[in-house]
Amino acid sequence: MFPDFIEDNLLEKEIAILGQMDANLKTLDSLLKLPNLTFANFLKPYQSIQTNLSDLSTEISHLNSVKNSEESQAVYARILPKLTEYYTNLGQNEAIFSALLKIESLDQNLTSEQKQVLKNEIRDFRLSGVGLSAEKKEAFKQIQIRLSDLSNQFSQNVLNATNSFEMILESEDVIGMPEGDLLSAKTEDGKYKFTLHFPSYIAYMTYGPNREKREILYRASTTKAPENGKILEEILRLKKEQAELLGYPSYAHLSLATKVAESPEQVLEFLRKLAEKSKPIALHEFEILKKFAESEGCPDLKSHDVIFYSEKLKKSSFQYEEEKYRPYLEKESVVRGMFQFLESLLSIQFQEIKTRVWHPSVLCYEILTQNMVRARLYLDLEARSEKKGGAWMHNWKPHFIDETGQETLPIAFVVGNFPVASKDQPSLLKPSDVVTLFHELGHALHHLLSRVNEAFVSGVNGVEWDAVEFPSQFLENFVYEPKVLALFAKHYLTGETIPQEYIDTKVKAKNFQSALGVVRQLEFAIFDMLIHEGSPSEAEVQEILNKVREEVAVITPPNYNKFQNSFSHIFSGGYAAGYYSYKWAELMSANAFYKFVDQGIFSESLANQFRQDILEKGGSESAMVLFRRFYGKDPELEALLRLNGIAA
Structure with missing residues (x-):
């Protein structure tokens, strides 16, 4: 099969x-x-x-x-x-x-x-350039070939830079860090190794007590792959040429030809309206953080301090500490509990199977509906040096019926970079890891539950890019629901369900510094749209980024920060002139989620409606048409503000 x-x-x-x-x-x-x-x-x-x-x-x-x-x-x-x-x-x-x-x-x-x-x-x-003259077709083809090569180079440079850095620390530089992170970092000679791989990086940035070491790690992360500066310059120039060959004034306009949004102006208006609502609250959040850091002996809060003092403030304000949740979030227990939730929500079943995999830690499941096998899902969740950073869903095969009447069942991979299991303890996740896992499972279910018979519009195929995040963002919101948390949060040693006060604290802390998070996403999204309205040089890209930060950012990074050189989402990940999609889709997901909250998260009729109107339809109709069918009207900004704890 x-x-x-x-x-x-x-x-x-x-x-x-x-x-x-x-x-x-x-x-x-x-x-x-x-x-x-x-x-x-x-x-x-x-x-x-x-x-x-x-x-x-x-x-x-x-x-x-x-x-x-x-x-x-x-x-x-x-x-x-x-x-x-x-x-x-x-x-062509x-x-x-x-x-x-x-x-x-x-x-x-x-x-x-x-x-x-x-x-x-x-x-x-x-x-794709059909109808162009032979000369323009050839030019278009050469641009496409060169862009694919540059995109691959960009991504490989980021991975190589990530793999090449390590920081070896003595025991005095890790005092007070969580035991789980220390176990992951400990070397055979009793020292501690931290790298730019996300679990390692975020562990020291969050809990590392040595400020100088945090800056070293931050600087290494934000200056990696400097050779990508020239690569992104060439990418932007070629994308502008590509758009002009097809009759578009910019790559931003070309990008939106396959999306729900109608124009760069409409996108920027949406982003700036959200910034207008979010920035005053983000400024207030940052002032609170600065005052707290000062009270902790840090009068000059820098970018490499933000995560560290934010964690301390969160703990101080809510008695919330991510680390204390990890014993209750053992990877395999979370997966089982997540499946239990999804089985209740969507009337599906997950059945683990043994099959060939590319690494011993990879798990494989078949998805059943009404006792019939409908799809296959691979989970590859633990970090490895040979694995690219981040988390993603990769669809292998779509559901479709071919010309002979033969049915192909869908297959997808969900990949993460969560803490690695060791001989002393299993893989224990942070709450943010669980959010990531739910998010990627949302993508996978969008692909795997498809009942569409045409391959090109089945699952995530054919879904507009600025709507493809809708089901994934919708699903991640349930991580904060107490009834859902209680399903999978079990202590890995005792089996004890997570205490109710932990759940209450987590829910209260959900929107801690949420406005700061929103303006950061808006910074990336506005920057992305603006650089794709022209073909700026490497220096001009930095100038545009600086202006965007003046407009919406609350935390101004140091001059050496060149995060754009590792902004793989837009230079090697398909989000060029489309990074706004996260917020655009979140608008839909927030409205859909609150429909569940207001009617009951285990509403069988509503879940069936969501599955039938959204998940099973894939790209067979416009995402906004499908959304309106499910929701009954257009999405409203108020739900997005509510989700982020921002007053309308």
Whole structure:
């Protein structure tokens, strides 16, 4: 029913991809020669062959992310330009485009899903340069190839820089740090090693008592991959050229052609309206933090102090300390409890299975509905040196019915970088790790619960980029619900359920410094949109960032901070001129979440409605159409402000 994921045959995968590309081109030639083109005889097999290629390329990109090696880097670097050239040539194929237009005009027996596929394909062909002159097509193709190479370089530089740094400390530099973090950091010779990998980095920035060491770590993190300054400059220039070739005034306009938002101006208006509401409260929050830090002997609060003193203030204000929750948040217990919650919420079942995996810590589950296996989910949650940082969902296969009537069931990977289990203790999560896990499971369920029969709009495929975060942000909000916390928060040694006062404290502390968090996200989002309205140089990018910080930021970082050089979301992660999507989607998720809160979080009828109207529909209709069907009206800003504890 499901294929095994083979992790040790990279060269075979490379050969398979090259073979699939050749086979696809031959199949296309045959399909285009058919006398009467229809959706059934052309677009059905067309989706199948492209999905087969996508599945194969996903295997290589996934391994390059979770089992990065010199071999994976070399294979990925070789295959990426070939894939880019293939897709660029495909998108500029006039014969395919003509076939799509012919089917649109003649084939009247299409389902709504098929109409959406056709609409998206015609749009995407236009965005791929179909109709351009031969000279412009070639220029467009070269830009695409170069951009894919630059994106890969950017990402690899960040990973290499992250892996290359370590800070070895003596015992006096870790006094008072949580035992779990010390166990993770302890070396064989009794010293302590901290790195730029997120669990290690955030542990010392949050609890590290030596201010000078915190600055060293902060500086290393915010100055890593300086060579990316020139790479991002070239990326921005090429994206501007790409947009102009397609008739758009900027890459920001081109990016929004496939999103719910209609224009850069509309996006910036939304972001600045949110900033107007958030910044006064963020300033107040920062003043409180500065006064607290001063009372603790730090009169000149710096960027590398913020996380440290914020944690102390949070503990002081709410008796809240992330570390004391970790014994109750053992990774596998959290996963089991999360599944229990989702089974209650969505009427699905998770069944652990034993199958081939790429690392012993990886877990695999099948998802059942009405006792029928519907999907497969892999969880790879612990940090490793060969794994790229952060957390993500990677969809391997979508749900669809092919031209022969054969059903393919969906598969997805959820990847995290949570604390590593050791011989002395299991992987114990921070509350923020649990939020991340719920978030990525939201993405996975959006893909895995799809009942759409057309591959190109099934699961997360075809979902507008500024709506794709909606289900993930919706799900993460439940982490703060006492009834949900009680399901999975069990002490890893005693099995004791987390004390009620811990839950009460966590809920009260949920919106601690939330306005500071909002303006930070707005800083990133406005910066992203503005740099993609032109093609600024490396120096001009910094000038734009400085101006954005003057406008919305509350905490001004030191001049050496070059966070843009590791801003992988927009330079290698698909969020270019789309980082605003987090807040745009959060607007929808906040409204949907409060509908559950107001009606009861375990409302069976409401959960069924959410599953049927949102999760099962994938990209088969516009996300805003689906949202209105579920919610009954457009989303309102008040719910987003409420979610973040900001008065309207």
